[in-house]
Amino acid sequence: MRVDSLELANFRNYAALRFDPPEGACILVGANAQGKSNVLEALALLALGKSFRTVRESDLIRFDAPAASVAAQVHTRSGVASAGCVITRAGEGARKRFLRNGRGVSYGSFLGGITAVTFAPADLGLITGPASLRRRLLNAALSQLDRGYYHDLAAYIKVLAQKNAFLRSPDAGDRTLLATYNAQVTDIGTRLVSARAAYVRRLGHEAETAHARWVGSRDALEVAYAPSPAQDAYTPDAISGRLAEALALGARAEAARKVSLFGPHRDDISIGLGGRALARYGSQGQQRTAVLAIKAAEYALAHAAAGEAPLLLLDDVLSELDEQRRHAFMSSIAGFEQAFITATDLSDVAFETPHHVVHVKNGTLVQDVRRAASA
Numbered sequence: 001m002r003v004d005s006l007e008l009a010n011f012r013n014y015a016a017l018r019f020d021p022p023e024g025a026c027i028l029v030g031a032n033a034q035g036k037s038n039v040l041e042a043l044a045l046l047a048l049g050k051s052f053r054t055v056r057e058s059d060l061i062r063f064d065a066p067a068a069s070v071a072a073q074v075h076t077r078s079g080v081a082s083a084g085c086v087i088t089r090a091g092e093g094a095r096k097r098f099l100r101n102g103r104g105v106s107y108g109s110f111l112g113g114i115t116a117v118t119f120a121p122a123d124l125g126l127i128t129g130p131a132s133l134r135r136r137l138l139n140a141a142l143s144q145l146d147r148g149y150y151h152d153l154a155a156y157i158k159v160l161a162q163k164n165a166f167l168r169s170p171d172a173g174d175r176t177l178l179a180t181y182n183a184q185v186t187d188i189g190t191r192l193v194s195a196r197a198a199y200v201r202r203l204g205h206e207a208e209t210a211h212a213r214w215v216g217s218r219d220a221l222e223v224a225y226a227p228s229p230a231q232d233a234y235t236p237d238a239i240s241g242r243l244a245e246a247l248a249l250g251a252r253a254e255a256a257r258k259v260s261l262f263g264p265h266r267d268d269i270s271i272g273l274g275g276r277a278l279a280r281y282g283s284q285g286q287q288r289t290a291v292l293a294i295k296a297a298e299y300a301l302a303h304a305a306a307g308e309a310p311l312l313l314l315d316d317v318l319s320e321l322d323e324q325r326r327h328a329f330m331s332s333i334a335g336f337e338q339a340f341i342t343a344t345d346l347s348d349v350a351f352e353t354p355h356h357v358v359h360v361k362n363g364t365l366v367q368d369v370r371r372a373a374s375a
Contacts, residue, residue, distance in 0.1 A: 001311055003338060004074065004075055010062040022367070025336075025339045027357050028365075029342075046072050058092070071084035112146075117298055135268070141301070144302065156192060164259055167259060185243070193239045197227070200224065202297075206296070211290065218274070220274060222270070226267065243263065247263075299333045300333075309338075310336075312340070318348070356368070
């Protein structure tokens with residue numbers, strides 16, 4: 001997969017930008033707050049449908065503009081296609097409109113047209129950070145690979161919000177209505193748990209393989225799904241039965257706390273090394289190596305599912321790694337067709353693969369022709 005052109009209008013610090021990215025590795029270099037990450041954020045928006053940096057979508061719009069737009073022409077194995085997103089201020093927030101080949105489409109239909117794997121400094125907290133970070137990794141990956149998963153996730157979020165509102169309301173004692181919500185949570189939750197279990201099983205295998213290739217097999221990396229409630233088996237009947245049982249037995253606790261306590265919104269991923277919890281017992285180096293293995297695994301699965309290499313978006317992350325880990329990670333994902341890498345200084349990246357350098361200063365991009373020619 002390759003981006004042939006990217007156009008921004010009133011997006012972050014870009015009043016207007018037309019960028020024709022080179023093939024292969026493109027390193028965006030410049031001082032902080034010049035617009036490097038904004039380019040990656042725009043590309044991620046066209047793949048994920050949302051920012052990987054903020055939940056406030058109004059932040060994507062240039063401070064003095066009513067709306068922003070991002071558009072790209074992308075070369076895929078199916079041919080050339082265009083994708084776009086328009087973000088418009090709406091009160092204190094914003095609303096988005098998605099386009100595919102010039103026509104408006106729903107968010108669910110928009111997903112999957114462009115696949116991308118992002119890696120930002122915040123991802124280095126996957127091991128020690130909250131479970132929400134690990135769920136976000138699952139949701140972003142699976143929503144790109146399976147539109148059905150996204151629709152189930154959206155439906156689940158809606159039902160969960162309704163149930164939580166019910167638990168806080170004067171009608172919380174209505175057992176019939178509670179049973180209706182729990183039935184919906186069980187039905188949709190079963191599909192989410194099934195998809196997550198299958199994905200984490202593959203993710204764990206790929207991550208363990210990459211990790212062993214880098215550091216040897218003495219202490220195996222263990223990545224396992226930790227659903228809520230815990231599951232003994234992952235057939236639809238087993239998942240459904242266990243979830244329904246937990247909701248029934250936990251009804252009193254949910255009523256007391258006025259919040260839903262069981263279901264995919266409480267899922268996690270357990271990450272261990274040699275049988276010990278990595279967050280508690282691992283060194284910082286071991287934790288970072290595990291994160292690299294997980295991101296390399298995410299890339300491999302996206303590549304296999306799409307039948308072509310996804311875009312690779314590395315936001316100021318290589319400078320966070322020592323030379324050995326940086327080399328190991330980039331060797332594992334060497335099959336990319338196009339990668340975008342941000343850095344404040346080229347010496348922080350020390351990128352061994354032939355690459356193009358683009359200098360970014362105050363929302364202006366200038367390609368280093370000499371370096372590109374020699375690369």
